[in-house]
Amino acid sequence: MIPASFQYLRASTVDEALALLASHGDDAKVLAGGHSLLPLMKLRLAAPEYLVDIGALDELRYVRLEGDEVAIGALSRYSSLVRDPVLLAHAPLLAHVSGLVGDRQVRHRGTIGGSLVHADAAADLPAAILASDAVLVARGPSGERRIPAAEFFLGPFTTPLEPAELLTEIRLPAQTGQGWGFEKFTRRAIDWAMAGVAVTGGRVGLVNLGGVPLRATATEEALAAGASIEDAAALAAEGTNPPDEPHATAEYRRHLARVLTRRALQQAASRS
Numbered sequence: 001m002i003p004a005s006f007q008y009l010r011a012s013t014v015d016e017a018l019a020l021l022a023s024h025g026d027d028a029k030v031l032a033g034g035h036s037l038l039p040l041m042k043l044r045l046a047a048p049e050y051l052v053d054i055g056a057l058d059e060l061r062y063v064r065l066e067g068d069e070v071a072i073g074a075l076s077r078y079s080s081l082v083r084d085p086v087l088l089a090h091a092p093l094l095a096h097v098s099g100l101v102g103d104r105q106v107r108h109r110g111t112i113g114g115s116l117v118h119a120d121a122a123a124d125l126p127a128a129i130l131a132s133d134a135v136l137v138a139r140g141p142s143g144e145r146r147i148p149a150a151e152f153f154l155g156p157f158t159t160p161l162e163p164a165e166l167l168t169e170i171r172l173p174a175q176t177g178q179g180w181g182f183e184k185f186t187r188r189a190i191d192w193a194m195a196g197v198a199v200t201g202g203r204v205g206l207v208n209l210g211g212v213p214l215r216a217t218a219t220e221e222a223l224a225a226g227a228s229i230e231d232a233a234a235l236a237a238e239g240t241n242p243p244d245e246p247h248a249t250a251e252y253r254r255h256l257a258r259v260l261t262r263r264a265l266q267q268a269a270s271r272s
């Protein structure tokens with residue numbers, strides 16, 4: 001449980017972080033809250049030669065309402081998102097989900113950007129970001145680019161970010177007055193979800209129903225065509241491919257997807 005040796009580099013500005021990443025390329029990894037990367041390094045599943053610590057970049061910690069969009073700095077921690085007044089008013093799904101990640105210690109260190117770049121299908125924030133129709137803003141040597149959330153999760157732990165790019169911001173349409181719901185089924189309070197469902201604006205994101213964070217498109221299409229919540233939720237597991245796990249078979253998790261989707265849609269209806 002001791003990581004391979006590495007060189008620790010601490011960036012004090014975004015530009016400095018980008019320069020460090022550009023000069024060390026594939027040999028470097030970004031360190032944000034460290035709550036996914038450090039466990040991987042301790043297990044020697046990751047062994048970067050250089051760690052570029054961006055934890056001091058307060059310029060990437062903010063939530064702002066800009067016109068009809070909410071802009072969230074990638075280094076914002078769950079513990080601040082859960083009580084952020086802009087988020088509570090204009091993106092309450094994200095605030096709520098941030099309060100259900102791990103335990104207090106995880107929420108005080110973990111960042112929204114770290115969760116999205118880690119791209120774990122079992123994580124909560126990716127499903128909420130998919131349901132929120134967000135756009136992810138990346139900066140790298142050739143400038144800035146915007147990646148729709150629907151194109152960000154390419155495979156297990158895989159995103160389109162280049163090694164020299166930083167995720168800097170998450171932007172989503174303000175959800176003022178929109179119904180939303182979130183359901184997460186765990187064995188114990190702080191466990192990762194066996195399955196979870198995030199709903200807002202008629203979109204449905206699924207937690208842990210396959211190798212990547214997914215949208216329940218059959219459910220969304222049924223809702224758009226006027227189906228009842230019960231009928232639409234019955235389609236939630238279509239197109240999913242959850243593996244069997246020690247505490248939940250694939251079929252049980254598909255069953256959870258249907259039940260949790262119905263509950264999350266009912267919550268959204270009661271809030272709209």
Ligand SMILES: Cc1cc2nc3c(=O)[nH]c(=O)nc-3n(C[C@H](O)[C@H](O)[C@H](O)COP(=O)(O)OP(=O)(O)OC[C@H]3O[C@@H](n4cnc5c(N)ncnc54)[C@H](O)[C@@H]3O)c2cc1C
Nearest residue numbers: 030032033034035036037102110111114115117123124167
């Ligand atoms: C005990 C425990 C329980 C947990 N429970 C849950 C849970 O219930 N639900 C859940 O969703 N998550 C859970 N997590 C994961 C937690 O949410 C992590 O904080 C999160 O996955 C990663 O965020 P981080 O800031 O710690 O990122 P890091 O670990 O620092 O980084 C993760 C990855 O993202 C990259 N990265 C980070 N930031 C950037 C950036 N801005 N630009 C480019 N690359 C970047 C890193 O290089 C690394 O590859 C848990 C973690 C632990 C340790």
